[in-house]
Amino acid sequence: MQLRTEPFVLNIGPVHPSTHGVFRMRATLDGEVVVDLEPVFGYLHRGIEKLAEERTYGGVIPLTDRLDYVASITNNLAYVLAVEKLAGISVPERAEYIRVITSEMQRIAAHLVSVGSFLNDAGAYFTPFLYMYRERENIVDLFDMLCGQRLLYSYMRIGGVSQDLPDEFLPALRKFIPHMRTRIDEYDWLLKENEILLARAKGVGILPRETAINIGASGPVLRGCGVKWDIRKADPYSVYDRFEFDIPTGIQGDCYDRYRVRVEEMRQSLRIIEQAVEQIPPGEVRSDVPQLVRPPAGEAYAHVEGATGEVGFHVVSDGSIAPYRCHIRAPSLMNLTALKDMIVGWKIQDLILIFGSFAITMGEVDR
Amino acid sequence: MKFERYGIGIAKGMTVTMRNLLRRRITTQYPEQKLTVSRRTRGNELVWNKEKCTGCATCAKTCPQGVIHIVTSVGEENNYNVEVFEVDTGYCISCGLCVEACPYDALFMAYAFELAKYRRSELVLSRDDMLIENKQASAYFRPEVDKDLPEQELLINRKE
Numbered sequence: 001m002q003l004r005t006e007p008f009v010l011n012i013g014p015v016h017p018s019t020h021g022v023f024r025m026r027a028t029l030d031g032e033v034v035v036d037l038e039p040v041f042g043y044l045h046r047g048i049e050k051l052a053e054e055r056t057y058g059g060v061i062p063l064t065d066r067l068d069y070v071a072s073i074t075n076n077l078a079y080v081l082a083v084e085k086l087a088g089i090s091v092p093e094r095a096e097y098i099r100v101i102t103s104e105m106q107r108i109a110a111h112l113v114s115v116g117s118f119l120n121d122a123g124a125y126f127t128p129f130l131y132m133y134r135e136r137e138n139i140v141d142l143f144d145m146l147c148g149q150r151l152l153y154s155y156m157r158i159g160g161v162s163q164d165l166p167d168e169f170l171p172a173l174r175k176f177i178p179h180m181r182t183r184i185d186e187y188d189w190l191l192k193e194n195e196i197l198l199a200r201a202k203g204v205g206i207l208p209r210e211t212a213i214n215i216g217a218s219g220p221v222l223r224g225c226g227v228k229w230d231i232r233k234a235d236p237y238s239v240y241d242r243f244e245f246d247i248p249t250g251i252q253g254d255c256y257d258r259y260r261v262r263v264e265e266m267r268q269s270l271r272i273i274e275q276a277v278e279q280i281p282p283g284e285v286r287s288d289v290p291q292l293v294r295p296p297a298g299e300a301y302a303h304v305e306g307a308t309g310e311v312g313f314h315v316v317s318d319g320s321i322a323p324y325r326c327h328i329r330a331p332s333l334m335n336l337t338a339l340k341d342m343i344v345g346w347k348i349q350d351l352i353l354i355f356g357s358f359a360i361t362m363g364e365v366d367r
Numbered sequence: 368m369k370f371e372r373y374g375i376g377i378a379k380g381m382t383v384t385m386r387n388l389l390r391r392r393i394t395t396q397y398p399e400q401k402l403t404v405s406r407r408t409r410g411n412e413l414v415w416n417k418e419k420c421t422g423c424a425t426c427a428k429t430c431p432q433g434v435i436h437i438v439t440s441v442g443e444e445n446n447y448n449v450e451v452f453e454v455d456t457g458y459c460i461s462c463g464l465c466v467e468a469c470p471y472d473a474l475f476m477a478y479a480f481e482l483a484k485y486r487r488s489e490l491v492l493s494r495d496d497m498l499i500e501n502k503q504a505s506a507y508f509r510p511e512v513d514k515d516l517p518e519q520e521l522l523i524n525r526k527e
Contacts, residue, residue, distance in 0.1 A: 056431075058429075059464065127380075134393065134522075138523050141523065144404065145407070146407070148407040148409035148476065148507045149408075162467065163508065166513075168518070172523055172524070175523050176523050190380060193376075195376050291468060
């Protein structure tokens with residue numbers, strides 16, 4: 001007997017635990033196989049680019065925290081670098097080192113969240129996630145000591161950082177580095193060759209190298225495809241050219257490669273922190289910048305390597321105290337454009353996993 | 368994909384679970400027990416020093432959210448009297464830019480964080496709600512009070 005079949009449209013999200021925020025996917029299914037996918041976003045749109053036009057240059061910094069809220073420091077950094085470039089402000093040496101240390105701490109914290117939630121999506125329900133969050137707590141503690149909050153730091157300032165490191169910060173950080181190394185090894189031992197993870201993630205959701213480059217993907221999604229592209233090496237900002245580190249890359253660009261790239265990046269970040277803690281000079285942490293910065297008319301673009309990819313700010317000035325235009329290059333949004341190509345043809349269970357391997361933050365996608 | 372090494376993952380997983388089962392607890396029972404937070408903590412309210420404040424309203428101009436409301440009148444000695452000083456903590460994002468901007472060190476961030484209220488109007492703090500005599504000020508941008516405050520409890524220093 002011949003059964004009549006027709007495609008089934010399934011809405012996943014906007015409120016769904018595995019969409020990592022308020023994201024909606026309209027998946028057309030043929031049985032279990034996804035034949036079409038339409039991403040729908042904009043549920044978290046707060047108009048940050050427009051709000052920035054009404055604030056002073058310094059007052060935009062708290063807004064940038066709210067873009068990628070698991071990696072606030074790198075957003076802060078990209079914005080202040082753009083304004084400093086525009087206004088021609090120099091930064092003291094110690095502040096540059098503090099910026100590098102905090103960015104790398106932030107990268108570890110954000111990758112712990114991404115890896116934890118990726119394993120959650122793979123079905124290891126909350127066990128590895130809580131291990132990752134326990135390690136993240138150490139970093140969050142240090143950020144709390146540094147700037148008084150645990151999530152939205154607003155730590156960078158135009159011309160430096162807001163306050164100097166407290167006396168007990170560097171000893172605690174020195175203690176954290178070997179602790180984190182042993183923990184990464186322990187979780188690798190647990191997860192790297194786990195047969196369920198290999199069966200679920202290896203060879204699933206392959207992003208071809210050419211597609212990744214063409215859509216403008218960046219961060220672990222691009223490096224997972226084997227492309228050696230990292231802003232820290234390609235266009236060094238701050239004092240990144242003084243440190244030794246490698247760029248980990250994947251082989252074929254599947255979910256497993258993206259997961260491995262994140263774990264290896266955490267190791268490299270620890271390496272950078274270790275060198276920066278040794279080299280950090282004493283001195284000022286903030287150059288003499290007036291409270292109301294008035295950059296000359298013009299425009300500047302600055303980009304940093306965030307946890308999800310290239311975070312960029314394009315700031316246009318008309319000579320007043322507020323930006324005339326502030327465009328944000330959100331890496332999560334660029335990476336999301338690859339979603340349809342990667343998911344079509346896979347089963348619905350893999351959809352959740354492939355989407356989880358992107359580790360997007362909706363605050364950044366919708367802005 | 369074939370299951371070639373079936374069972375090893377479970378054995379490893381159980382080892383890690385056992386290791387974690389036998390270690391010391393790292394969580395605290397929150398409402399009963401509280402950890403000491405950072406000295407530079409940015410809590411949900413502001414603390415105001417009445418004596419030091421000159422009513423210059425730099426804080427109100429700096430606030431990105433525009434939640435600080437100041438009304439002043441001219442006093443006898445050619446100074447400003449602060450008539451109204453209100454902060455709507457319902458819209459405050461605790462960024463600390465007002466504290467940073469204050470030229471007379473009269474404004475502080477506070478330690479308080481459990482400030483849920485039933486009505487939005489109760490979230491508006493008046494000048495008497497913020498007096499430094501009754502509140503615990505934090506050392507955010509005020510390094511002079513740093514030494515008197517208790518040290519932060521860190522997870523990294525906890526015994527395993």
